[in-house]
Amino acid sequence: MSFFVETLVGGLLAGVMYSLVAIGFVLVFKASGVFNFAQGSMVLCAALTFVTLRDKGLDFWLAALITLSVMVALGIAVERVVLRPLVNRPQITLFMATLGVSFVIEGVAQIVMGASVHELDLGIVDTPIEIGGVQVSQFDLAAAGTAGILVVALSIFFNKTRVGIALRAIADDPQAALSIGIRLQTLWQIVWGVAGFVSLIAGLLWGARQGVQFALTLVVLKALPVLIIGGFTSIAGAIIGGLIVGAGDSVAEIYLGSLLGGSVSTWFAYVLAVAFLLVRPAGLFGEAPIERI
Amino acid sequence: MSFRKQKRIMSRAIGLTALVLSAAFGTTVSAEDAKTQYFPLATFRVGAYASSGIPAWAGEIDYFRYINEVEGGINGIKLVWDECETNWEVEKGVECYERVKAGKDGSPVPIFLPHGDPISKALTEKSVADKIPLVTIAYGRTEAIDGRVFPYSFPVVFSFWSEASSAVNFIAEKVGGKDKLKGLKIATVYHDSPYGKETQVLLAHLAKTYGFEDIQIPVPHPGNEQSAQWAKIRQLKPDWVFLRGWGVMTPVAIKTAAKVGFPVDHIVGGIWSGSEEDVRPAGAVAKGYLAITPFPAGANFEIHQKLKKYILDKGLSDLKDPKSFGSVYYNSGVDEAIVAVEAIRTAQAHFGERPINGEEAQWGLEHLDLSEKRLAEIGATGLQQPLKLSAKDHEGGGAGKVLQWDGEKWNVVSNGWVKSDRELLLPLIYERAAAYAREKGITPRDATN
Numbered sequence: 001m002s003f004f005v006e007t008l009v010g011g012l013l014a015g016v017m018y019s020l021v022a023i024g025f026v027l028v029f030k031a032s033g034v035f036n037f038a039q040g041s042m043v044l045c046a047a048l049t050f051v052t053l054r055d056k057g058l059d060f061w062l063a064a065l066i067t068l069s070v071m072v073a074l075g076i077a078v079e080r081v082v083l084r085p086l087v088n089r090p091q092i093t094l095f096m097a098t099l100g101v102s103f104v105i106e107g108v109a110q111i112v113m114g115a116s117v118h119e120l121d122l123g124i125v126d127t128p129i130e131i132g133g134v135q136v137s138q139f140d141l142a143a144a145g146t147a148g149i150l151v152v153a154l155s156i157f158f159n160k161t162r163v164g165i166a167l168r169a170i171a172d173d174p175q176a177a178l179s180i181g182i183r184l185q186t187l188w189q190i191v192w193g194v195a196g197f198v199s200l201i202a203g204l205l206w207g208a209r210q211g212v213q214f215a216l217t218l219v220v221l222k223a224l225p226v227l228i229i230g231g232f233t234s235i236a237g238a239i240i241g242g243l244i245v246g247a248g249d250s251v252a253e254i255y256l257g258s259l260l261g262g263s264v265s266t267w268f269a270y271v272l273a274v275a276f277l278l279v280r281p282a283g284l285f286g287e288a289p290i291e292r293i
Numbered sequence: 294m295s296f297r298k299q300k301r302i303m304s305r306a307i308g309l310t311a312l313v314l315s316a317a318f319g320t321t322v323s324a325e326d327a328k329t330q331y332f333p334l335a336t337f338r339v340g341a342y343a344s345s346g347i348p349a350w351a352g353e354i355d356y357f358r359y360i361n362e363v364e365g366g367i368n369g370i371k372l373v374w375d376e377c378e379t380n381w382e383v384e385k386g387v388e389c390y391e392r393v394k395a396g397k398d399g400s401p402v403p404i405f406l407p408h409g410d411p412i413s414k415a416l417t418e419k420s421v422a423d424k425i426p427l428v429t430i431a432y433g434r435t436e437a438i439d440g441r442v443f444p445y446s447f448p449v450v451f452s453f454w455s456e457a458s459s460a461v462n463f464i465a466e467k468v469g470g471k472d473k474l475k476g477l478k479i480a481t482v483y484h485d486s487p488y489g490k491e492t493q494v495l496l497a498h499l500a501k502t503y504g505f506e507d508i509q510i511p512v513p514h515p516g517n518e519q520s521a522q523w524a525k526i527r528q529l530k531p532d533w534v535f536l537r538g539w540g541v542m543t544p545v546a547i548k549t550a551a552k553v554g555f556p557v558d559h560i561v562g563g564i565w566s567g568s569e570e571d572v573r574p575a576g577a578v579a580k581g582y583l584a585i586t587p588f589p590a591g592a593n594f595e596i597h598q599k600l601k602k603y604i605l606d607k608g609l610s611d612l613k614d615p616k617s618f619g620s621v622y623y624n625s626g627v628d629e630a631i632v633a634v635e636a637i638r639t640a641q642a643h644f645g646e647r648p649i650n651g652e653e654a655q656w657g658l659e660h661l662d663l664s665e666k667r668l669a670e671i672g673a674t675g676l677q678q679p680l681k682l683s684a685k686d687h688e689g690g691g692a693g694k695v696l697q698w699d700g701e702k703w704n705v706v707s708n709g710w711v712k713s714d715r716e717l718l719l720p721l722i723y724e725r726a727a728a729y730a731r732e733k734g735i736t737p738r739d740a741t742n
Contacts, residue, residue: 003528010520017518107339115343116614117544117570126578128552135527137520137552209548210517211574214341215541218515253521263485263511265521 006134007254008247013140015246016147017209020202021223022230022238023150024195029232031167031191033091034083037098040220041105042196046071047203047212048109051118064200071196074105079192084185106217115214120207143205147239150201154194154235163190171233222249225273231286240284245269327648330367330637331400332357332374333393335408340380341515342540344570345622346408350376351612352626355604356596358611360634363603367637368646373400379409386412387419394423403640403654404428404633410488413446418733420445425651426658428636430629431456431564431587435491438719439726440659440684441737445651447658447687449632450680451564451587454722455691457481457492457535458713460561460585461499463695464533466708475504480531482522482546484539485511488565492537498721499714506531516542523549537563543571544579551578561585561695568621572698580700585693585711587678588628590703592619595672596627621696621703628677635671636661659684678710684740691715 021043028036049070053063082097126139158164167187169177178184206216222245230241249265257264282288334353337346357372366372375397377389386409396402405425407413410432417434420427421444427433428447435454437446451459464479465471481496483489493509500507508531510522516538523546526534534555536546543566550557558581562571567584575582592601597619604610605618617623640649640657649657663680671677680689695707730737 003524006527007521007524010524014518014520110339110343114613115339115347117344117574119574119576121576126548126552128554135553139552140520206517210541210545213344213541213574215515215517218341218541219517222518249518250521250524254525257511257521263513265518266485266513 002133004251007250009134009136010140011247011250012243013137013144013246014250015226015242015244016140016144016239017205017242018219018222018226018245019230019239019242020143020147020150020198020205021219022226022242023147023154023235024198024202025223025227026230026232026235026238027154027191027195027198030171030235032083032170032188034094034098035091035232036195037095037220038078038102038105039195039199039223040217041102041109042071042074042199043203043206043219044212044214044216045074045105045109045203046196046200047120047207047216048113048118050200050204051120051207051212052113054120055118064204067200068197071200072193073196075192075194075196076189079185079188083188102217106214110214118207118212120204120212122204122208124208139209143209146201146205150198151235151239157194158235163187167191222269225269227283228273229276229283231283233287234283234285237283237285245272248272327396327398327400328370329373329398329400330370330648331397331402332372332404332406332633333389333397333402334374334376334406335379335386335389335412336376337379337381337408338376339378340382342381345540345565345568346381348570348612348614348617348620348622349408349626349629351610351617352623352628353630354611354626355600355609356627356630356634358604358609359600360630362609363599367634368641370637370641370646370648372634373397379412381409381412383409383411383415387415390416390419394425400648401650403637403649403651404658406629406633407433414487417443417446423651424655426655428629428633428658430625430632432488436722436725436729438686438688438722439737440687441740442726442730442735443687444684444738445655447682449658449682449688450628450678450690451693452688452691453488453491453564454495454718455688455713455715456564456585456693457495458499458715458718459691459693459711460535460563461496461503461505462713463561463583463585463707463711465503466711468532471503477505477533478508478529478531479505479533479535480508480510480526480529481535481537482510482512482519482526483537484516484542485513486539488539489537495718495721496535499717502717512538512542512546514542515540517545519545519549520552522546523553523555526550526555527553532559534560535563536560536566538566538571542566544574547572547575547579547582551575557582558697564588564693567696567703569617569703570622577700579698582698583695583706584698584703585695585707586621587690587693588621588625589676589694589705590619590621590624590696591676591705594619594676595674596631596676597672599672600627624676627673631671631673631677632661632663632680635663635667658682658687661689663689684738686719691718 024039050067128135226241230237252268253265379386413429413433431451433448435452437443562584567586572579636657640653661682678690682689692710692712696703697706
């Protein structure tokens with residue numbers, strides 16, 4: 001029984017790490033309806049910029065501040081240069097544009113900062129602790145705490161600030177929001193900037209976990225089922241979706257994998273996602289589109 | 294018909310004939326006249342595995358430059374090379390092969406270095422048709438050791454089966470002999486891909502032979518989350534873990550092992566889990582981690598002194614990060630270049646001191662004898678193991694050294710080269726090669742030629 005609990009807890013904590021990446025997707029989608037395929041590349045870019053600055057001897061907080069500036073600038077640049085000229089184009093066009101942006105960011109980041117693997121030490125102890133007979137990773141607990149703080153901060157931002165409320169208005173009805181004088185483009189820049197900040201947090205935690213390397217871009221593969229399950233427009237949904245994917249993957253890997261004689265976690269999350277799509281197409285917390293016909 | 298018209302038709306006919314003849318025989322004629330030896334390099338400088346490739350190409354190119362700059366080429370034949378980016382993807386690797394196989398400026402392709410296990414497998418049959426040997430050092434299809442069935446595939450030095458057998462032999466060395474393996478639990482945590490699964494049959498056989506329990510735990514690509522796999526390790530409590538990873542899977546495995554409290558000095562990494570790029574991202578917890586490799590790290594080998602003096606110090610190196618000089622991957626490139634150059638040298642001794650084509654290079658590879666004496670002349674004693682290849686044995690070596698990470702660098706901790714149980718492996722390999730031949734309708738070559 002304790003092994004099952006340990007597997008479950010390990011999976012839940014791993015799921016939180018996926019949620020961190022999924023939140024970046026949610027932010028942009030929520031405000032602009034764009035599925036930002038470049039989110040994984042932004043995670044890589046943030047982590048790579050941070051370690052490059054640290055390798056040059058910069059202080060942790062200074063490096064974090066400069067990286068944050070770079071990521072906000074990158075987000076704003078993507079909005080201005082790529083997405084703004086494509087306003088009112090079909091969603092698939094915007095999606096394809098972010099796909100292109102993704103490859104450009106990956107390529108340029110590697111040319112400028114190199115393709116070497118870097119160690120990233122955040123100073124978080126990674127030895128296991130025992131809670132009620134169950135071993136838990138301190139690093140994963142810290143990551144879960146960070147995700148919790150992020151969710152609270154973003155909830156306050158979206159619900160209590162003028163900018164956040166304006167963003168929700170745009171998400172609900174862009175035409176109506178424009179008619180009352182909300183500046184769509186400025187708010188899009190803000191949201192892309194916030195997505196850059198989330199990329200930095202995700203990049204630092206994932207980078208500390210696996211080293212800063214190109215494979216960071218691959219974490220989006222698990223963020224997609226998280227989004228499908230949690231819903232594309234809900235930050236809390238991203239967290240719940242992450243927990244479901246993490247726990248499901250972990251338990252399936254142990255109990256189903258040994259039955260099938262191979263690894264199942266590559267596809268099991270997608271089985272879950274498809275199952276949720278059949279029952280709740282908008283995800284657990286996503287807003288189902290209502291159209292006048 | 295006027296004379297002028299006749300003359301025009303005649304001149305066009307001559308021109309057309311010349312064009313057809315030059316197209317038909319152009320390559321052959323210029324190959325004989327070629328003055329350089331061409332090496333196309335399938336490389337991956339971008340993408341998920343670029344960090345592994347970049348130092349390896351540097352080692353390879355530095356050695357080629359050394360041969361040109363210091364030795365004036367191979368018996369006066371200078372080496373030329375160019376790169377083709379594969380991104381470590383099969384379709385791009387095959388496209389590269391097709392693009393370069395005809396040679397360059399009349400210089401034939403003697404050897405193709407696919408630099409990727411899936412690419413090498415995709416090219417197995419094409420290379421036979423084109424008569425271009427594929428040299429796959431420490432990767433590729435294990436049964437291709439049997440050159441009677443696989444005439445143009447050369448998994449030289451250290452196949453995956455030799456890797457697994459040597460790892461088991463190292464564990465035996467640590468526990469006090471092969472008889473002490475009985476009752477031990479050895480878990481293989483592997484990349485869930487054809488590469489990762491390659492050693493399963495052999496490990497089951499070795500487990501039966503020596504009496505240890507063989508546990509197989511797959512990790513899905515890319516391997517950036519392994520909490521379930523290591524929870525299983527914690528539950529099963531193996532005595533040793535054999536880690537066959539690739540890319541990000543290795544540092545994540547080391548970190549997750551530490552998280553569940555598994556001692557890293559009881560993890561033996563495989564060839565592609567044993568570089569600086571694998572352990573540095575894992576940080577302090579990687580201290581004590583072991584790995585078996587045919588490419589021992591270090592910059593104190595004699596060849597490195599020569600490379601430093603004639604290539605690095607003169608600013609001719611391809612190495613961007615000087616810290617990587619003597620790293621596992623850099624040395625893998627040097628090793629690969631040594632094998633390629635010596636195969637050409639062997640072929641030249643037989644066919645003449647001129648550029649060598651694929652068919653001749655195959656002969657050179659099958660007669661390659663890198664003895665201790667020859668390795669000493671090159672300056673590669675200790676870096677490269679002695680190799681003797683034949684039509685029946687395209688591997689030749691079959692041993693690795695075990696390295697241990699001390700937090701800063703690798704140190705050799707095995708007693709020299711740890712040999713695999715080749716006498717146990719070869720009959721199984723020949724059996725699998727024969728099965729492949731039956732399946733594909735191949736008549737094995739006569740090995741006495």
